[in-house]
Amino acid sequence: MKEKKTMHMITWITGILTVLLGLYAVVRPMRTFLSIGWILGTLLLVNGIELVILSLSKEKKEIGTCILGVVEGLAGIILLFSGLQRFLTDIMATYLVGVSIFIYGIFQITGGVRSLKVSKGKGILVIICGVLSIIVSMIAVSHPILTMFSVGYIIAFSILMQGINMIVLAINMGSK
Secondary structure, eight states: OHHHHHHHHHHHHHHHHHHHHHHHHHHOHHHHHHTHHHHHHHHHHHHHHHHHHHHHHSSSOOHHHHHHHHHHHHHHHHHHHOHHHHHHHHHHHHHHHHHHHHHHHHHHHHHHHHHTTTOHHHHHHHHHHHHHHHHHHHHHHHOHHHHHHHHHHHHHHHHHHHHHHHHHHHHHHHTO
16 A cells, blocks of 8 residues: 555656646747757656665565666766766757658658559658658758757657646546
């Protein structure tokens, strides 16, 4: 019973903190993007601490989960206190977005070509979407500031949704 209450409280706290972080990120999308290293480091540290606490609070101690929590926490600390690591994380994210969209566009085009045999309309639509994805990827790589704003908003809304999901989970845990 004590384990269930601890999990419930940790889920509530983590959910509320995540929602607050998400709201801040919505207001500051560029700062959010340029803070990917900070955000990732903080999430790794908090999740690492959570895993350690949860693994040690159970009746049967889970050593593997505890070790994973320690490793995640250490990775978070390294990212938080290493300016070079944060800088590299932020810069690489811009280009990873462009490359990811490019690869997605290629898969869309190949899928569209295959779909032409089944449905010309669907195949052509998928090919057009693939070409548009490749164009967007080129814009993302050639205009990193625009990419940073866009990704900043995507990250902000993702964090906000994760926080809301955690709060809903905490509410459901309390009702059982």
